[in-house]
Amino acid sequence: MSTLTESMRLVWLVPLLPLLAAAAIGMRMLFCRQHGDRHEPLTAGLASGAALGALLLLLLFDLAALLNGVPETLRSGEWLAIGLTQVGLSFALDAYSLPMATLVALIAWIALRFSATYLHRERAFPRFFLGMCLFLAGMLLIVLAGNAVLAFVGWELAGISSWLLIAYAWERPVASANALFVFVANRVGDAAFLLGIGLAVWSVGSVEWAALSGDGTLSVVSARLLAAGFVLAAVVKSAQLPFTPWIARALEGPTPSSAVFYGSLMVHAGVFLLCRLQGLLLQVPDMMLLLVVVGLTTALYGGLCALVQSDVKSALIFSTVTQVGLMFLLCGFGLFWLAACYSGLHAAWRAYQFLLAPSYMHLVRRPARPVPNWLARQSWLYSAALQRFWIEALANSLLTRPTLALGRDVRALDEQVIDPLLGTPRADHEVAKNHATATDELIGGHGFAGRALFAFAEWLQRIENRLLLRGNDSMMKPLRRIGRYADAIELLLEQPRYLMLMVMATMVVIL
Known part of the structure; x- marks a missing residue:
């Protein structure tokens, strides 16, 4: 034994x-x-x-x-x-x-x-x-x-x-x-x-x-x-x-x-x-x-x-x-x-x-x-007894909700304070970066014609950036003047008398 x-x-x-x-x-x-x-x-x-x-x-x-x-x-x-x-x-x-x-x-x-x-x-x-x-x-x-x-x-x-x-x-x-x-x-x-x-x-x-x-x-x-x-x-x-x-x-x-x-x-x-x-x-x-x-x-x-x-x-x-x-x-x-x-x-x-x-x-x-x-x-x-003496609701208020709130606060502290101090990219920056990368990969030129079209599009983009995004550039003054003239013409056309005049002119041309 x-x-x-x-x-x-x-x-x-x-x-x-x-x-x-x-x-x-x-x-x-x-x-x-x-x-x-x-x-x-x-x-x-x-x-x-x-x-x-x-x-x-x-x-x-x-x-x-x-x-x-x-x-x-x-x-x-x-x-x-x-x-x-x-x-x-x-x-x-x-x-x-x-x-x-x-x-x-x-x-x-x-x-x-x-x-x-x-x-x-x-x-x-x-x-x-x-x-x-x-x-x-x-x-x-x-x-x-x-x-x-x-x-x-x-x-x-x-x-x-x-x-x-x-x-x-x-x-x-x-x-x-x-x-x-x-x-x-x-x-x-x-x-x-x-x-x-x-x-x-x-x-x-x-x-x-x-x-x-x-x-x-x-x-x-x-x-x-x-x-x-x-x-x-x-x-x-x-x-x-x-x-x-x-x-x-x-x-x-x-x-x-x-x-x-x-x-x-x-x-x-x-x-x-x-x-x-x-x-x-x-x-x-x-x-x-x-x-x-x-x-x-x-x-x-x-x-x-x-x-x-x-x-x-x-x-x-x-x-x-x-x-x-x-x-x-x-x-x-x-x-x-x-x-x-x-x-x-x-x-x-x-x-x-x-x-x-x-x-x-x-x-x-x-x-x-x-x-x-x-x-x-x-x-x-x-x-x-049917409500279990409300102890469950009390426990939920004392245990679960504070724990979830603490988790949210810690996450916010981590994203808004700790990550910037450590130099870690924020989640929204990563999403934007990934989206931009995905967009660049989606719009790409292939072959001679594709690359030429893509280069032409980039050239137009640079012109647009130079004309519209730089407020002190000298080329913006004529464009603003043309814009004001266009706004004035649009306001005149919105007046009832000028609208009736345009309709009568159109009828004359048709007849």
């Missing part, structure tokens, strides 16, 4: 397999000009094969853990240094990471198999599987990482793949706008995660999860600041209030991606992070109280909004928000093991529901359930 235990040193292969599959799909997208039906099986096979390989490896590790126990943390050398703090390629293999990683690989493999048929003949078929492979690699890194820096790499991989698949139909303005909203909202959580890493280096001198849990010797202020960074990251990633609005926008992507991202896996990443840091959180009672308040209010918010939804996926996503809020509530009460079990069971059930969502209209023969009477009688509460 020692061979099984030794095989756990290959844990780095688990996130690497989907990364290699994503690289292979990306290379095929770059160098394969045609992406028809005959190319789909290979693309889908690469993605589902990588997920299956990761799943089989994790099942082998689970067997080794059951028979011989787990080594808790495996370290595979150093790969980064933050000041005096060394960051290693460490992987955590414990009662939290191994079951969650196995569930992630299983759900991702099922979703990828489902997607091969669901997205058949889609124009962006390879791009979808590329994003799914990146997401699987990111989620596996989040749950298997032994330190905060490696987990942050997975955190960002999951986030960027989520953004790519929300904007799957990028030619639609709604899809692009929703992807931007989700991207900006999640950057708040990413900044908080980075803040937590920085505080860990400063206060603890290590980014390993085991060291961050501490032994109770960390000062209250340092523990509170350190916990605040990671708690904020968890709140944003799991779409808890006040950051809930982004998750409803994220449903713009294809149904299989909604199933694994927001229905079952990524939405539970915040809960997993809290369970990983339970030793630290237990030292900060006020942060635990904050988790109770956030979880309870989010559960109430999600439950009320779910009751008034008219489509399947929106109802499911607000139900998911409610359940994840209850998991935060459990974490706030210190029941981390119950929250972890709850998240695993909920992930499996919600993935099944989301994958079944396209068939609900055919499976359900009765009309949708009406709004409960107690909610229908409270018109103000019903309206607020």
Whole structure:
């Protein structure tokens, strides 16, 4: 059985397999000009094969853990240094990471198999599987990482793949706008995660999860600041209030991606992070109280909004928000093991529901359930739930619009100040230059006759420039005098009597 235990040193292969599959799909997208039906099986096979390989490896590790126990943390050398703090390629293999990683690989493999048929003949078929492979690699890194820096790499991989698949139909303005909203909202959580890493280096001198849990010797202020960074990251990633609005926008992507991202896996990443840091959180009672308040209010918010939804996926996503809020509530009460079990069971059930969502209209023969009477009688509460308590509009005003305005200001500063200082031609000058070049290339003389005609035209152009564009030239005076005479004649001809005289003269000539 020692061979099984030794095989756990290959844990780095688990996130690497989907990364290699994503690289292979990306290379095929770059160098394969045609992406028809005959190319789909290979693309889908690469993605589902990588997920299956990761799943089989994790099942082998689970067997080794059951028979011989787990080594808790495996370290595979150093790969980064933050000041005096060394960051290693460490992987955590414990009662939290191994079951969650196995569930992630299983759900991702099922979703990828489902997607091969669901997205058949889609124009962006390879791009979808590329994003799914990146997401699987990111989620596996989040749950298997032994330190905060490696987990942050997975955190960002999951986030960027989520953004790519929300904007799957990028030619639609709604899809692009929703992807931007989700991207900006999640950057708040990413900044908080980075803040937590920085505080860990400063206060603890290590980014390993085991060291961050501490032994109770960390000062209250340092523990509170350190916990605040990671708690904020968890709140944003799991779409808890006040950051809930982004998750409803994220449903713009294809149904299989909604199933694994927001229905079952990524939405539970915040809960997993809290369970990983339970030793630290237990030292900060006020942060635990904050988790109770956030979880309870989010559960109430999600439950009320779910009751008034008219489509399947929106109802499911607000139900998911409610359940994840209850998991935060459990974490706030210190029941981390119950929250972890709850998240695993909920992930499996919600993935099944989301994958079944396209068939609900055919499976359900009765009309949708009406709004409960107690909610229908409270018109103000019903309206607020229907408008999702106006949090989305507030988030749009506070996040998306300022970001777009900042982007426009930076672009204007770059074009009007930075480029002239550096001597870079402005865009409008480049357009005018290209237009002039295109015009010169379009009007060109070929052969003796063509070149002679072109030379004659240039000579006439020089004469025109000399006569008309130089105001002090002596040749302009006669031309101006002739112009004044012509204007006088035109004014006379416009008089009625002279007009009648011209008509009578014309009649005389005709007769």
